[in-house]
Amino acid sequence: xxxxxxxTQDILPKDSHKWxxxxxxxxxxxxxxxxxxxxxxxxxxxxxxxxxxxxSTDIVNKEMYTFKDKGDRSLTLKPEGTAPVVxxxxxxxxQHDVVQPTKVYYMDPMFRYERKQKGRYRQFVQxxxxxxxxxxxxxxxxxxxxxxxxYQSFGLKDLKLYINSIGDQDSRAxxxxxxxxxxxPSITEFCTDCQVRIDTNPMRILDCKKDRDHELxxxxxxxxxxxxxxxxxxxxxxKSNLDAIGIGYEIDYNLVRGLDYYTHTAFEVMSxxxxxxxxxxLCGGGRYNGLLEMLDGPxxxxxxxxxxxERLLLALEAEGIEIPEPEGIDLYICALDEKATEKASHIVxxxxxxxxxxxxxxxxxxxxxxxxxxxxxxxxxxxxxxxxELSTGNVELKHMGSGESKTVHLDELHTLLEEK
Ligand code: ATP
Ligand code: MG
Numbered sequence: 058x059x060x061x062x063x064x065t066q067d068i069l070p071k072d073s074h075k076w077x078x079x080x081x082x083x084x085x086x087x088x089x090x091x092x093x094x095x096x097x098x099x100x101x102x103x104x105x106x107x108x109x110x111x112x113s114t115d116i117v118n119k120e121m122y123t124f125k126d127k128g129d130r131s132l133t134l135k136p137e138g139t140a141p142v143v144x145x146x147x148x149x150x151x152q153h154d155v156v157q158p159t160k161v162y163y164m165d166p167m168f169r170y171e172r173k174q175k176g177r178y179r180q181f182v183q184x185x186x187x188x189x190x191x192x193x194x195x196x197x198x199x200x201x202x203x204x205x206x207x208y209q210s211f212g213l214k215d216l217k218l219y220i221n222s223i224g225d226q227d228s229r230a231x232x233x234x235x236x237x238x239x240x241x242p243s244i245t246e247f248c249t250d251c252q253v254r255i256d257t258n259p260m261r262i263l264d265c266k267k268d269r270d271h272e273l274x275x276x277x278x279x280x281x282x283x284x285x286x287x288x289x290x291x292x293x294x295x296k297s298n299l300d301a302i303g304i305g306y307e308i309d310y311n312l313v314r315g316l317d318y319y320t321h322t323a324f325e326v327m328s329x330x331x332x333x334x335x336x337x338x339l340c341g342g343g344r345y346n347g348l349l350e351m352l353d354g355p356x357x358x359x360x361x362x363x364x365x366x367e368r369l370l371l372a373l374e375a376e377g378i379e380i381p382e383p384e385g386i387d388l389y390i391c392a393l394d395e396k397a398t399e400k401a402s403h404i405v406x407x408x409x410x411x412x413x414x415x416x417x418x419x420x421x422x423x424x425x426x427x428x429x430x431x432x433x434x435x436x437x438x439x440x441x442x443x444x445x446e447l448s449t450g451n452v453e454l455k456h457m458g459s460g461e462s463k464t465v466h467l468d469e470l471h472t473l474l475e476e477k
Pocket of ligand 2: 115
């Protein structure tokens with residue numbers, strides 16, 4: 058038997074309403090904040106991620122689904138959404154669009170070759186936003202407020218927003234030196250990845266999952282102490298405006314994010330809920346000021362975040378929050394014989410074109426089984442069609458909730474249901 062690829066999942070018909078509920082909510086909130094959807098391809102040139110995400114990241118080093126197409130081009134299934142959005146921004150010259158800044162969102166499957174564990178899939182759906190073309194602490198605050206709004210709108214409470222500033226390029230150069238001095242003498246005590254990171258991207262040692270409990274991580278110099286005046290002022294303005302609109306946060310001086318292109322504001326949302334499992338990060342994001350130029354684009358900056366729906370669902374489950382059951386159909390037509398079944402199939406055809414959701418029993422079961430089927434399908438109303446109904450055209454329209462029924466003509470069915 059052929060099985061589903063490792064690390065992927067089927068969203069079964071009994072569960073898909075949960076996804077639709079979340080997706081609809083996300084589209085609506087994006088609209089609230091005036092972000093427009095952007096859809097980029099499922100695969101891109103490998104080069105985009107190597108340059109845009111960075112060669113020292115786990116994503117590029119270990120996790121990409123890269124393949125050659127028949128024209129010998131190296132392509133990669135997208136592991137994240139920012140680089141593709143920025144590629145599209147540059148290619149479509151969005152810096153010249155009349156509407157500025159560019160505020161976009163995406164909701165797309167992403168692909169990463171990862172070790173399978175709870176909350177970690179090889180294909181997962183990310184909802185993410187990017188605000189490109191403006192560098193202002195207030196837009197950072199907008200992005201953070203939207204993010205928290207999303208989680209809170211589902212009723213989640215056990216959340217923590219962690220923020221940090223990783224400063225601008227200048228601040229980081231000094232900080233990186235301090236980190237190298239701090240870690241170099243004992244680097245052999247760290248994992249092999251960190252032994253490479255000390256030369257390629259020392260800040261990422263702070264982000265290492267294997268070495269997170271090492272004493273030197275706790276005592277490492279803090280980025281905050283290396284921020285220049287500008288970076289400090291930027292961070293202060295983000296914080297004071299979060300305070301002003303009542304968004305709670307904690308500062309995590311070790312929060313650096315895994316990608317190379319971040320500057321200034323970096324953030325993560327974690328779930329505190331018991332039973333969430335080992336991975337508690339719900340969302341990550343930050344400001345990127347060098348990315349566009351790194352991809353040969355204009356001198357513009359951006360900020361964004363990405364969350365996965367899979368982990369949002371886990372958080373809902375951990376907090377015992379249930380997604381409403383989907384609505385059933387408006388009408389189920391039971392039929393007593395062959396002729397009635399045929400007629401029922403014609404009636405549902407007409408009703409459906411009038412916007413009424415309805416169904417019949419194609420398995421041609423007995424009446425009792427049909428009623429059960431109507432119940433399972435959540436029918437608001439049922440009618441039973443037999444010889445008499447077919448000759449007079451009158452049927453008993455039964456409301457399943459109250460058990461009440463009234464006589465109506467088949468031709469009136471659609472108007473009655475519209476009134477419901
Ligand atoms: P992690 O530290 O968990 O590996 P990450 O730093 O790789 O996360 P990002 O690249 O920032 O994650 O992606 C943003 C969000 O996407 C994460 O916070 C998480 O909610 C989600 N995410 C990342 N990888 C996966 C995955 N393999 N399966 C499901 N969701 C994921
Ligand atoms: Mg990861």
